[in-house]
Amino acid sequence: MTVEKFDPPYPIEGLTPKIKALANYINRENQSPLPMCAISALAGCTLAIQGLIKVKWRDAPASPVGMIFIVEALSGERKTANDQIALREHRRFDEQQSRFEAEDAKQHARRQAVWDSKRKALLRAIGQGAAKDIDTSKTEELLEKHEKTSPSQRKRPRMLISDITAPAVARHLSEKYPYAGLVSDEGGVILSSGALSNPAMINSIWDSGDGVTDRMGRGRTEVYDASLTVYLQVQPGVFEYFLARQGHLTHASGNSSRWLYTNPPSKQGTRFISDYVEIYGDTGESYHTRIRELLSQYDREKLPRRKEKTFTRAARQYLDWFSNKIEKELAENGRFYFMRGVATKATENCARLAASMHEFEGGTEEIDAQVVTGAIKIVAWHLNQYRMRFAPLTQMERDILELEESIFKHYHRWAKTNGQVKGAELARYAPKRLRQIDKLLSVVLELALLGRLQVWDESGGSWKVNLHFWIPDHAPAPSPEELESGVRFRYHPNRQQMLQRVAQIKALTGHTEKGDGKHLLWPGCHLP
Structure with missing residues (x-):
């Protein structure tokens, strides 16, 4: 028995039209997992945009729009084939x-x-x-x-760099060109080269575009007003090796807090070749045409001047709403309590992603609410991916697992009563630290809202449960009311407080009312 893993499908509808069209085309062509196809398209968009705009989303200087995309995927998931399509124009330009x-x-x-x-x-x-x-x-x-007339060589842009050390990244941005992408479909090359061995420098460039490194024998390298996008696709074994060697530094420095991470399920074993069917509609040419238009702005004597993108009032309200929802989940027992770093960067990642997608579609100066809601869906999806990979269970989730194991071990004792058990009786067989009746009740309520049991109170302040989930052959059919809510409080002296607690648990467990078709960002949080 386990707590349900919240793993929704990739929100492809959050992408803007040209990016979405390419993601779908790559998915049809390569039969690669859809998240990988979408991230290839987003990375290509960001690489082309980052030297042309900044985004102002709060009362602070405008931020670069560089992103860090990390994809953990098995060999054979067609990582290279995806990038050959998405980054075609970038490589031609280089x-x-x-x-x-x-x-x-x-x-x-x-x-x-x-x-x-x-x-x-x-x-x-x-x-x-x-x-x-x-x-x-x-x-x-x-x-x-x-x-004063010493000749200088024109700085030529280079969109993609790889197999490079951290000091070399700084020198490239300082001396050669201030906008670049650290990109590899074999991310182990970059991880082993030490390109991310100075996470503080990468963080500083990501935050403001500025960074400084000092190397014995090479002197001081200063980076100003730059933008760096990192897009790595790496095999699980290589990634585990990197985390074992450098994971603590990566997490402790906050570098991983800036990631949009995913580890999508493999599609290997399902990618059968069928008769050739011509693909109609947008095959990605509108995406590539736009990439060429954007890259042409770098092919000039002077650096392009970056525009400052701002948000409409409605779009800013969505960002503020998302920021507040994130903040609520940072509290103890909140969904993101054990991954506060990455959660606190989520709103900025939303702003950057929205700015890039908006500019890519040729939008006006102000970023509209529709693009922002799409970015929120995508970033929230990545938060859930990161949580499944790196964040431990909350205390409540651990309590649920332990109580479920205890019930599963002892449920046969209550077969004679058709699975109906008084709270005090259940406490006798619960884990020791859950035997205090009020603490046990809070965990029981969580299980009820997950559909594992029903609980209701009796006169005198006691309560009982029906373990229908474990004893389906013996339990009487629950009433429609019990199926709908799982809990009833007719006699409890603190009925109002208990109902408020049920509402809180619904938010924690993702319990939704019937007919609620709003997009679920994570359990208990719907996009308005």
């Missing part, structure tokens, strides 16, 4: 820029040689004049002017 950079280097070398020759001539003239005690002030002025 190849083109690499050719241009080679030509730039040749031209720069020629200009540098001419400049060096002129400088040497001026220095020689100054030296000869000084030897003959001739006034060289005019020559020195010419040298000073010449020094």
